[in-house]
Amino acid sequence: MHIGGELIPLRNSIHFIHIEPFTMNWRDLLYFSKGERRALTLLLCLITVSWILLLWTERKRMPIDPRTDAYRTEIRQASGERRIITGKDTSEKETNPIRQKTVSRPVPAALANDIPSPAGKKRKGYPLYTRPEKYTAGTLIELNTADTAILKKVPGIGSTFARRIVKYRELLGGFYDISQLAEVYGIDEDRYQALAPWFITDTLHIRKLEINVSPAATLRKHPYLSYRQAKAIEQLRKQKSRLSGWENLELIEEFTDTDKKRLIPYLSFK
Numbered sequence: 001m002h003i004g005g006e007l008i009p010l011r012n013s014i015h016f017i018h019i020e021p022f023t024m025n026w027r028d029l030l031y032f033s034k035g036e037r038r039a040l041t042l043l044l045c046l047i048t049v050s051w052i053l054l055l056w057t058e059r060k061r062m063p064i065d066p067r068t069d070a071y072r073t074e075i076r077q078a079s080g081e082r083r084i085i086t087g088k089d090t091s092e093k094e095t096n097p098i099r100q101k102t103v104s105r106p107v108p109a110a111l112a113n114d115i116p117s118p119a120g121k122k123r124k125g126y127p128l129y130t131r132p133e134k135y136t137a138g139t140l141i142e143l144n145t146a147d148t149a150i151l152k153k154v155p156g157i158g159s160t161f162a163r164r165i166v167k168y169r170e171l172l173g174g175f176y177d178i179s180q181l182a183e184v185y186g187i188d189e190d191r192y193q194a195l196a197p198w199f200i201t202d203t204l205h206i207r208k209l210e211i212n213v214s215p216a217a218t219l220r221k222h223p224y225l226s227y228r229q230a231k232a233i234e235q236l237r238k239q240k241s242r243l244s245g246w247e248n249l250e251l252i253e254e255f256t257d258t259d260k261k262r263l264i265p266y267l268s269f270k
Contacts, residue, residue: 085139132152140199142202143175144169155198156191161187174206179196208268226254236249
């Protein structure tokens with residue numbers, strides 16, 4: 001090495017630098033940062049939504065088969081045709097009875113012999129069950145005579161709501177207005193709005209309470225009468241021996257104008 005015109009010898013020393021060979025683990029290829037994972041998730045969501053929208057638009061473009069229920073429903077709505085279903089003649093007198101589908105569910109051979117039958121004998125499969133089709137748009141159901149079998153054919157009503165409607169109807173003595181459906185347990189405002197167009201009421205089927213002969217224990221079972229109101233009616237009846245009309249009940253402070261509107265269809269003063 002030359003420094004200032006002089007040659008200065010350097011110590012002879014050789015240093016070896018060990019360089020590790022570059023290797024990539026395959027797991028590194030699957031590693032994503034937090035930002036990359038968010039971007040990938042967003043991309044997958046956009047692809048999924050696009051695919052669903054594509055299927056939906058393609059389905060809307062498909063022509064309606066004249067043999068389907070949707071086509072028959074459109075024809076009914078266009079012609080203004082409406083059917084009224086009552087509990088008395090639905091099964092026998094209806095000109096176009098609702099078809100029922102019978103579906104057989106197979107059972108595995110290993111379990112077939114372990115299922116007891118009601119008669120104590122073993123059977124080789126599940127019993128057949130029926131799934132009633134729903135009524136088409138334009139059908140009207142008479143609410144005071146429809147049984148659970150009819151109610152279950154109304155869109156939006158299954159076995160549970162059908163039983164609740166019938167039970168509440170029995171407690172009331174019948175429905176005098178469709179709005180009373182909203183009082184059935186579990187029927188919220190949205191469900192009521194969907195069910196109301198399917199029903200009509202015939203007030204001739206309302207069962208009334210005999211005010212002058214019914215004991216307080218019977219009166220208090222009505223949804224619109226409280227225990228205090230039932231006892232007050234009984235006490236007033238003892239004083240007057242007989243109640244002639246609502247003007248007698250107006251003397252009791254427990255009854256309001258709202259109670260009067262609700263109870264008039266259900267009380268009989270004979």
